[in-house]
Amino acid sequence: MKKIYFLMCLFALALITACTTAQINKTMGGINDALGSGGGLTTEQVVTGLKEALIKGISNGSAEASRVDGYFKNPEIKIPFPPDVQKVETKLRQIGLGGEVDKFVMQLNRGAEDAAKEAKPIFISAIKSMTIQDAWSILKGEDDAATQYLKRVTSSQLKEKFKPVIKNSLDKVNATKYYSSIITSYNKIPLVEDVNPDLDDYATDKAIEGLFTLVADEEKKIREDPVARTSEILKKVFAAQD
Template sequence: MHYRMNKSIVLIFCMTIIVTFSQAQISLKKLKKAVTGESVSTEEVAAGLKEALTNGVSKGSDLVSALDGYYKNPEIKIPFPPEVKQVETKLRQVGMGSEVDKFILALNRGAEDAAKEAKPIFVSAIKQMTIQDAWSILRGEKDAATQYLKKTTTAQLTEKFKPIIKQSLEKTNATKYYSDLVNAYNKLPFVQKVNPNLDDYATQKGIDGLFVMIAKEEKVIREDPAARTSDLLKKVFSQK
């Protein structure tokens, strides 16, 4: 009887040690995972962010390059150049409102047309993103990746985008309409002559609109698990 009791005690003691050791192993694994982040590598984070940005750029570009992508989107619709707002106001006062509207439509059509060519420019820029910024972007604000892309690529994008949108503005007759409007305005009595650069204005507004839509797509991927359409995206964004 005494022997059986001792044997039972030893067995219980051994089982307790095994269970305790197993629990300690699990805790150590969790601690190691939390401290080292071994569940996802920095390479995976960088790849995931690039995939997310590429998805956002693709969707954003597709949205704005569609018919009325700019024109019927109040967030990014390109208005008459504000620095010469008096031109629009005066021309509408003298009965040229329909001509002004025609120009605004052509201006936005030009941006929509140019946006079709913007996607590969953005994708190329995304590929240049360094791994060092990966974790800070992942754990940053809802538009951190978009802001990073904006900060590091705007100058290059402007240089490449400007000739594209210049060609598109000519294609949609926006340049001609604008020239006609400015010439008509400059012929009015008692007005100060104007001639701002339409290409610069349209380029900047076109790029701004693209970034607005890209930021929206990034926000969706960050907040909505259903928008993470690959295993890599699910793995990376689960780390936040």
């Protein structure tokens, strides 16, 4: 027990430069309370609890995003027409092709919804790299600290793995076909500069961004609402912060 207490003190002191006195006292108080009550809040439990919180957020977030209209009818994560070629949308609407633009945007979001089904294992694999130091920092962080950590350390890796998934989904729902048709129609308009932006990159970035948004929402629930803590380890780890 003394050894566990000593290790926890070291991790808490390592955060001193990033925490206020009140936060440090609260951290130490939570550790003392847990140890004193026989709960034994170990570093292993902190890491396990945070990983479980992230996995829960990923599971709920990907489930929400992957249902029909999970992206398309959620204004928080809906993927719009690529902003870097907004002139394409504007011009096509001016010449009466707004319906084609709307159809493409819907299929673009359908592609993201389909791809979200495959996101869960990719994200969970990334979560396993979390260290003890990461866990303690996250535990005392903002409402979306775990999500921001995951975004910071895994975004490039996730994009590499997720891009072929989103590409397959876009092809499956014909979003790629609609996009090609739209760009072709635009490039045929006299006196316009040809465009050919990378749809796969854009859709991948926006789909991942949307998933992180939903995961952050889930993380906030776990931090703020005891009812959202659906296991004993989540209750124990996050109760020390209440």
